[in-house]
Amino acid sequence: MSRYDLRTIAPEDGLPTVVCSSCRDQLESCHRFRRVAHRTQKSLHSYLSYTAALAGSEEFFV
Numbered sequence: 724m725s726r727y728d729l730r731t732i733a734p735e736d737g738l739p740t741v742v743c744s745s746c747r748d749q750l751e752s753c754h755r756f757r758r759v760a761h762r763t764q765k766s767l768h769s770y771l772s773y774t775a776a777l778a779g780s781e782e783f784f785v
């Protein structure tokens with residue numbers, strides 16, 4: 724699990740300790756979506772930096 728999950732889940736938070744398979748599937752698909760979104764953001768960001776470098780501008784460097 725990521726640091727985000729570790730920070731938001733605690734034994735005393737009252738959440739159920741088991742999930743049904745349908746909820747597990749949804750959770751896994753959310754997790755996959757999150758990973759894809761992060762990867763896409765990274766590649767879009769490096770593409771912007773690349774095109775900004777080609778254009779001689781630093782506007783997109785963050």
Ligand SMILES: [Zn+2]
Nearest residue numbers: 742743745746
């Ligand atoms: Zn469920």
